[in-house]
Amino acid sequence: MLAAVKMAKHHPDAKWVYEKVSREIPNISLGTVYRALAALSAEGLIREYRRADGPSLYDPNTEDHFHIRCRSCGRIEDVPPVQLPDDMLESIRRASEFARVDQVRLEFGGICSACAEKTRE
Ligand SMILES: [Zn+2]
Numbered sequence: 001m002l003a004a005v006k007m008a009k010h011h012p013d014a015k016w017v018y019e020k021v022s023r024e025i026p027n028i029s030l031g032t033v034y035r036a037l038a039a040l041s042a043e044g045l046i047r048e049y050r051r052a053d054g055p056s057l058y059d060p061n062t063e064d065h066f067h068i069r070c071r072s073c074g075r076i077e078d079v080p081p082v083q084l085p086d087d088m089l090e091s092i093r094r095a096s097e098f099a100r101v102d103q104v105r106l107e108f109g110g111i112c113s114a115c116a117e118k119t120r121e
Pocket residue numbers: 070071072073074075111112113114115116
């Protein structure tokens with residue numbers, strides 16, 4: 001199960017993992033896959049990526065990183081590490097009046113190159 005998620009180049013949902021794994025374990029149920037993915041997330045081996053508009057995705061990359069999402073086809077990719085302004089967290093902390101701000105979760109949006117190509121035709 002872990003291998004299936006780690007192998008995925010994208011951020012698969014449970015259905016994708018289920019289809020992959022059921023080729024090797026034909027009797028496995030979707031519920032089992034959900035439970036295994038939840039357990040792997042709890043152990044920190046993968047990350048659950050909750051979406052407002054669809055099922056959770058599972059991310060093999062457990063480092064802090066940003067995502068970019070295509071508005072057209074919905075694919076989500078990792079953004080290579082970029083340097084954020086050093087004072088960003090401090091600005092957010094001041095604006096929010098939080099005691100402490102130490103996490104960032106950002107999602108960028110746009111149109112992927114494959115979709116851009118399609119609309120050009
Ligand atoms: Zn796209």
